[in-house]
Amino acid sequence: MKPPLPADPRHICVLRLSALGDVCNLVPTVRALQRQWPEARITWIIGQGERSLLAGLSGVEFVVYDKATGLAGMRALWRELADTRFDVLLHMQQALRASVLSLGLKAAVRVGYDKARAKDAQHWFTQRHLAPHPRAHVLESFLDFARLLGVDDLSLEWDLPIPALAVKEARQLTGSAPYLLVSPCSSIRLRNFRNWSAEGYAAVIEHAWRQHGLKTVLTGGGSTQERQLGERIKALCPQEIVTDAIGQTPLKGLLALIREARLVIAPDSGPVHMANALGTPVVGLYATTNPDRAGPYCWRDFVVDRYPHAVRTFLHREPTELPWGRRVRHPDAMSLIRADEVIERLEAVLALPEISPATEPSDEA
Template identity: 35%
Template sequence: MSIPLDRVAVVMMSTVGNAVHTLPVVNSIKAHRPDARITWIMQPGSAALVQGHPAVDEVVVVARKQGMAGFAGLRRELAGRRFDVALNLQAYFKAGVATRLTGAPIRVGYDRARARDLTWMFSTHRLPARPRGHVQDEFLEFLDFLGVPVRLEWGLEPTAEEGGRYAPLLPDAPGPTVAMVVGTTKPEKEWPAERYAALADRIAAELGGRTVLVGGRSPREEAAAAAIRSAASHPPLDLREWDLRRLAYLLSRSDVLVSPDTGPLHMGVALGTPTVSLMGHTNPKRYGPYRRYQELLVDAFGDPGEDYGVSAPNRAGRMERITVEQVMEKVELALRRYRNSSPDGQPSP
């Protein structure tokens, strides 16, 4: 089946991490059809990450928290637009509604088994049924369906203008710079603040490095940052601010990123920043770093010797298993292997 790609709507409204996973989809379509017009329907929290992205012609923001009023606004926003195809990468009911509101005659979504909340009802075409996989791989299935070659590219690198704007935040330093993310959307995914403090002290004492807090300013992040400052002899530089383009710059300037399962983790991997992933609550085979930096993953999700499946659900109380020693070993490995790496995240020869 030949699907026209002149006017493409992409529906992915949720998290920053999923926005990162969507970028290879839009990059691949644009590379395959440079004249295609790609409109991305998303919510405000992630929109700043891709505004002005060369593969995205237009971002339409949905005020999803406004409920039906937000979707009424989306209907008005889309009223004058015409799409050939809409891709619903998100298996939730509200994403299905947004997909239907595009009015596209071809609406592609997941097969029934993977389409939660009856979102399959809003699709005219469905992906072939497959077992669950990594989120990124599932997104790339849409390219297979369209007959578009995959380009595993994200294009998150800061622009020259952003580099000039944000450079004063992080002046050059003689030792390595290790960025740390302390907060996520779910407290079950977070690593204890006192262990970040101990890690910061070890990086300063043993590596002559500096640590930097990046991320947002939610109440839990504020509390964690305060606890780290109180406990650490070498407190990290606090550069948290929920400016996603600023965050991309800071991650690109860091030698190593230490992060639990949250959006900045996937941003770091996409940017080619060696990323030490702290995974315990969520399944790293489905939500962990994609392809890169697998040897830097600290896996507290599985038991020793366990061959868990990609569909294994969340597990409570596992983040406490991750020790400072384990994370420090991964930071040291990252610096040995990648500190002078190429921009695509490949180790030095």
């Protein structure tokens, strides 16, 4: 028999290790659980970088697992939680590593994805499964866990903490004038191919300056690839309109920069979902990934969507014929995005009433 779901859980475990965008999309589910059961403890097992992004999230205890530590790290985490028994474990990471990690956790019931959405045989490691939800956005898939537990209020809430110091440092970097924030690179992964061209970004940056007086802040990590793309973009733009902050801010600093920006432009990557979480307008650039599944949830109408074109061009199929979530892994896919399309979306966003920041700086250190 399947174990029953708890009617009034006292201790909930969320298992989701990565990635930055995904953990941002998961926060509304955590907030929904907190509204339903305000007295419940929530322990979130999370990756190291992801924890630094969400540090200070109210009402959540983080337990960090660094995947680089392998089995030794798993054993250390199991020892740390040896005396803890959860009323329910929400297994939200579809990876064999996470499923193995879950085996060392004590829980009355383990909840995972339905068979159609489960990857790496995740459904073998769980006892209760979500109801089918074909073609769901990632954020909606996370909310399905709350739905299964009987949560009534699924309204979207983030309230991400940003330290006052991070906001102060961001303002020192950018000044008081409004700015466009461009995060040109996605994470470095094998056959990722999500990055747009330096020439395209430069054309949009110069348009934003000439038509709206918006200078641009470039952000990203400190990898060689990101620095090189940033240098190429700067070389194509008037020097005085671009501030290069690539590799210069921690994740809380990146949140502060995004929160203060007039608009964010980025490919499918963490910053589009951070902007979405903070209520900052965002234009996502999508060709290798389906934005209906992984676009910035509240700003999908402003995405530059070349995914259907990429599917037809490089996979010679129709999008409806593909498994949900299939990526187009071709190095030329993002070249289908034209600068005039991005500028059109930029103009559409800037024509909207200006939105007040979604959160005020917190005192979190």
